[in-house]
Amino acid sequence: MSGRAAGEQVTIADVARHAGVAASTVSYVLSGKRTISAGTRDRVLASVRALGYHPNAGARALASRKANVIALVLPLRTGMQVPVVMQFATAVVTTARGYDHDVLLVTSDEGPAGLRRIAGSALVDGVLLMDVELEDSRVPLLRDLALPSVLIGHPTDPTGLACVDLDxxxxxxxxxxxxxxxxxxxxxxxxxxxxxxxxxxxxxxxxxxxxxxxxxxxxxxxxxxxxxxxxxxxxxxxxxxxxxxxxxxxxxxxxxxxxxxxxxxxxxxxxxxxxxxxxxxxxxxxxxxxxxxxxxxVPAEEVGRQAVTLLMRRLREEPVPQVTLLQPRLTVRDSTAPAGR
Structure with a gap:
C-alpha cells in the first residue's frame, strides 16, 4: 500500500496524490457525475488499483444521494471563549435545519488528519471550520478535498476557499x-x-x-x-x-x-x-x-447563518466569494466618556 501502515485506510486524497490530480477529480471518476478525459480517468483508476482503494458503502451511496449532514469542526483549545463559540454553533445548527441538514459537531483537535477522517467517512456533505489560524495547517488539504467547506475566519491566503467572519x-x-x-x-x-x-x-x-x-x-x-x-x-x-x-x-x-x-x-x-x-x-x-x-x-448568529448559506451554495456547485467580511458597528453606552471628564 505504498508505504502505509498496516490496516490504515486509503482515502480519496491518497489516490489523488498518487494520480497527480485533485481529489474532486477522483470523486468525479468514481461517481460518474462529470465527464473526465480518458487519459485522466485511466490514471485515476490505475492509482485506485495500485493503492487498493475501496470506497465504503456510504461513499458509494453518495453517487446517488446526499447525507443531509454537515460537520462543524470546532476544536476546543486553550483560550477559547466557550459561551461565544456556542453562539456560533447554535446559529449553525438552527440555520442548517432550515436547509433540511443536521450538524455533526467535531470538537477533537486533529488538524488535517481529522479532516481526512471526516472526508473518508462519507457521513457529511460538507464541513464548516472554526478557530482558523493565519497559517492554518488544514488549508492545503481543504483545497484538495472533494468535500465542500467554509471557514469561519480566514487564513492569510484564502485562495480557493470560502471564508466568512467579522472584519x-x-x-x-x-x-x-x-x-x-x-x-x-x-x-x-x-x-x-x-x-x-x-x-x-x-x-x-x-x-x-x-x-x-x-x-x-x-x-x-x-x-x-x-x-x-x-x-x-x-x-x-x-x-x-x-x-x-x-x-x-x-x-x-x-x-x-x-x-x-x-x-x-x-x-x-x-x-x-x-x-x-x-x-x-x-x-x-x-x-x-x-x-x-x-x-x-461579535455577530455570532449572523456569521453562523452566512457560513451555512455559503456552504449550501457550494454544495450546489454555485460560485461564492473567497472572503465575506461583516462590517463592525459601534454601540455607544455608558462606559466611555470624553477624556478628562
Missing part, C-alpha cells in the same frame, strides 16, 4: 477611532490569552493590528498585551498595565471572559468608569448591554 481589523480601528474622537491619547488593548496569539489565531492578530494601525494614524499611543483567563489573572495583568502606564485613560477589551473582571477590578485599583478610564469591548452585544458597555458586537 476584526476594522473592529480594532473602530474602537480606537471612537476613543480618539473623545480625546483619549493613551489607550491599551487587553487582548486574548497568550496561547491564542501563539497559535496564530486570525481574529486576535487582526484586532491587534487594527488597533495599532488606527493609533498610529490618529496620533494615539497604544499599548497591547495578552490577558490570561480568570479574575485573579485579569486583576494582576491590569494592575501591572496601570503601574507601567499610569496615564492610560481608555481600554479596549477583546477577551470576553476578561470584561467582567476588568470592570470589577478598576474601582479596586482606584479608577472609575468612565470618569477615569473609558472601556470599549469587542464582545457579544447581549453581555455588553447588561453591563452598560460601549462595544463592537
Amino acid at each position: 476584526f481589523h476594522r473592529a480594532g480601528e473602530v474602537c480606537v477611532e471612537h476613543l480618539a474622537d473623545a480625546g483619549h491619547r493613551r489607550i491599551a488593548l487587553l487582548g486574548a490569552p497568550a496561547a491564542v496569539y501563539a497559535r496564530g489565531t486570525g481574529f486576535a492578530h487582526r484586532t491587534r493590528a487594527g488597533v495599532v494601525a488606527a493609533a498610529a494614524r490618529l496620533g494615539v499611543e497604544a499599548a497591547t498585551l495578552p490577558v490570561e483567563e480568570g479574575p485573579a489573572a485579569v486583576r494582576r495583568d491590569l494592575a501591572e498595565l496601570l503601574e507601567r502606564h499610569p496615564d492610560v485613560s481608555a481600554l479596549v477589551v477583546q477577551n470576553e471572559s476578561a470584561v467582567g473582571p476588568v470592570l470589577a477590578s478598576l474601582p479596586l485599583l482606584g479608577r472609575r468608569v468612565p470618569q477615569d478610564v473609558s472601556v470599549v469591548a469587542i464582545c457579544p452585544d447581549q453581555f455588553a448591554e447588561q453591563s452598560g458597555l460601549t462595544c463592537v458586537p
Whole structure:
C-alpha cells in the first residue's frame, strides 16, 4: 500500500496524490457525475488499483444521494471563549435545519488528519471550520478535498476557499477611532490569552493590528498585551498595565471572559468608569448591554447563518466569494466618556 501502515485506510486524497490530480477529480471518476478525459480517468483508476482503494458503502451511496449532514469542526483549545463559540454553533445548527441538514459537531483537535477522517467517512456533505489560524495547517488539504467547506475566519491566503467572519481589523480601528474622537491619547488593548496569539489565531492578530494601525494614524499611543483567563489573572495583568502606564485613560477589551473582571477590578485599583478610564469591548452585544458597555458586537448568529448559506451554495456547485467580511458597528453606552471628564 505504498508505504502505509498496516490496516490504515486509503482515502480519496491518497489516490489523488498518487494520480497527480485533485481529489474532486477522483470523486468525479468514481461517481460518474462529470465527464473526465480518458487519459485522466485511466490514471485515476490505475492509482485506485495500485493503492487498493475501496470506497465504503456510504461513499458509494453518495453517487446517488446526499447525507443531509454537515460537520462543524470546532476544536476546543486553550483560550477559547466557550459561551461565544456556542453562539456560533447554535446559529449553525438552527440555520442548517432550515436547509433540511443536521450538524455533526467535531470538537477533537486533529488538524488535517481529522479532516481526512471526516472526508473518508462519507457521513457529511460538507464541513464548516472554526478557530482558523493565519497559517492554518488544514488549508492545503481543504483545497484538495472533494468535500465542500467554509471557514469561519480566514487564513492569510484564502485562495480557493470560502471564508466568512467579522472584519476584526476594522473592529480594532473602530474602537480606537471612537476613543480618539473623545480625546483619549493613551489607550491599551487587553487582548486574548497568550496561547491564542501563539497559535496564530486570525481574529486576535487582526484586532491587534487594527488597533495599532488606527493609533498610529490618529496620533494615539497604544499599548497591547495578552490577558490570561480568570479574575485573579485579569486583576494582576491590569494592575501591572496601570503601574507601567499610569496615564492610560481608555481600554479596549477583546477577551470576553476578561470584561467582567476588568470592570470589577478598576474601582479596586482606584479608577472609575468612565470618569477615569473609558472601556470599549469587542464582545457579544447581549453581555455588553447588561453591563452598560460601549462595544463592537461579535455577530455570532449572523456569521453562523452566512457560513451555512455559503456552504449550501457550494454544495450546489454555485460560485461564492473567497472572503465575506461583516462590517463592525459601534454601540455607544455608558462606559466611555470624553477624556478628562
